Amino acid sequence: MKKKLAHLALAAVLAGSAFTASGAVDEDFMRNVEDTFKSADSAIGLKDAKTATADARELEKMFKEVVDHYVKKGDAEEGVKLSEKSIALSTKIVTTVAANDFDSAAAASAELGRACKTCHNVYKQD
Incomplete structure (x- = not known):
């Protein structure tokens, strides 16, 4: 139940947040991150290793773009710190x-959701 609440909270935060800096990290990009996260989380729950791994690897790439966004x-x-943490958690999903x-993959996914929520609480636009 806690996991579902965390994911619902993440979805709400991602849906309501937008990045306005120029570059690839914008509202559409973040929706893609959200969709990929949901897919990975679902695949973990279904023990679908192939999909979970592919999605987590995609998340690693996307969070690298987010790191670059914040550096710029x-x-x-x-x-930067939360995005780097998100890369590490995505990698942990792949390895677990x-x-x-x-x-352990589910725990890393839940922690990833919390990291996203924290970042969006700090940087969300009004």
Whole structure:
């Protein structure tokens, strides 16, 4: 139940947030991150290693773009740290799924959702 609430909260935050800086990280990009996250999380729950791994690898790439966004934006140290944490959590999903440790993958996914929510709470636009 906690996991579902965390994911619903993440979806609401992502849907209501937009990045206005120029570049690839914009509202559409973040919707893509959200959709990929939901897909990965669902695949973890279904123990679909192939989909979970592919989605987590895609998340790694997307969060690297988010890191670049915050580095270019400047004065966004928290955004850089949270984005780097998100890369690490996405990588953890890949490694735990590869080890068939779906419980740890689910825990990493939940933590990833919290990292996203924290970042959006700090940087969301009014």
